Structure formats: structure tokens, C-alpha cells
């Protein structure tokens with residue numbers, strides 16, 4: 001699957017382009033609902049159709065890690081956790097939709113990363129690390145050309161920024177990091193820790209949550225960690 005195909009799948013969430021907007025932003029949907037910033041609002045698509053399309057988006061996004069036994073399903077699991085956090089935060093429909101797209105495609109930039117680097121069981125060399133660090137930029141570039149997807153591109157670009165400013169690619173800190181990016185990092189961190197990697201075994205959910213608590217305020221947004229602990233912590237206890 002080409003990168004263009006993946007980006008097209010994310011953009012193709014409507015019946016096709018409507019008439020151009022005054023600011024040059026095309027309308028995705030024109031079926032009677034309100035639109036804000038060119039993004040469809042509730043009433044444009046009913047919830048069932050939207051869910052169906054988002055599941056298609058997740059399935060396509062999982063092609064990012066196709067054939068990688070360690071990362072299989074990572075994109076859709078991260079998207080599912082982001083949906084839980086969006087519920088907990090009470091985000092509006094527009095934000096939920098944009099977050100769902102960004103979460104599904106957050107790692108799409110890995111499509112151009114050499115497989116030997118992604119599956120290397122030992123410590124990466126500096127040039128290999130550079131190749132890994134560029135994946136948020138590459139992923140964002142796929143969406144940056146479409147004004148409707150600008151927030152999706154931004155969310156993807158910054159999903160490895162750390163709350164204390166020591167992340168990449170731009171070293172943003174705290175609230176300067178887009179909210180969607182901070183949410184994705186919480187979800188991705190949990191999924192990464194609770195699944196096997198070539199260099200370590202999966203951690204039990206309780207241990208992963210404990211480590212996330214430790215990195216609240218340094219790596220992760222402490223408020224979002226609280227929300228995530230409330231959601232997933234309750235699930236882990238109820239298993």
C-alpha cells in the first residue's frame with residue numbers, strides 16, 4: 001500500500017468534495033449539517049456510519065505495522081485508547097473525529113523506515129535512532145497538504161514530544177504540545193509497554209500503569225495520566 005493511498009483513506013470520510021469554502025477549504029460533507037472549520041459536525045453523518053468509517057480507517061492504518069509480529073494491531077489499539085481518553089475528557093464530536101484520525105495514523109511515517117531498524121533486537125546506532133526519530137515528521141507530511149487535516153498533521157508531528165520539553169521533533173513542552181499529541185503519547189506508551197518488543201517482554205498492565213505514573217510530568221501529561229489510570233486501571237483491576 002502506498003503512502004498516498006493511506007492519506008487518501010483518512011481524507012475520504014465523506015461523500016466527496018462539496019463546493020469550495022470562502023477560505024479555499026473544501027467542504028467534505030454538505031448533507032444538511034453544520035460545519036465548523038471545514039470539518040463535519042454531528043448530523044452530517046450518523047453515528048453508525050461514522051463508526052464504520054473509523055473502523056475502516058483503523059484497519060488501513062494497521063498496515064503501518066503489517067508483517068511485524070511485535071507491532072501488529074498497535075495503531076488500532078492506540079486509537080481505541082485515545083477514544084477512551086476522549087470520552088473521559090468529554091471532548092466534542094469534531095475533536096473526537098480529528099483525534100481518531102491522528103491516533104490511527106500516528107505512526108504512518110514508519111512506512112519508509114527500513115525494516116531491519118524497526119525489528120532490531122539490540123540498541124540502535126545513532127544514525128538508526130535518527131531514522132526512527134523522523135517518523136512523526138514524515139507521517140505529518142502526508143497530511144499537511146490538506147487544510148482540513150492540518151490538526152491531524154500537527155497531532156502526528158508532535159506525538160513524541162515529552163511534557164518536560166525533552167522530546168522530539170521540536171522540543172515543545174507542557175501545553176505547547178497539542179492536546180491530541182499528548183493523548184496519543186499516553187495511549188502509545190501504555191500499548192508499547194504492555195506488548196512484547198524484540199528487546200524486552202511485555203509488562204503486566206499494573207506495572208505499566210505504575211511506570212506511567214512515575215513518568216507523569218516528565219514524559220507524560222500528568223492530568224491525562226490521571227484520566228488514563230481511572231479508565232484502564234479500573235479495567236485492569238476488573239480482569
Ligand SMILES: [Fe+2]
Pocket residue numbers: 106107135159160188
Ligand atoms: Fe510513534
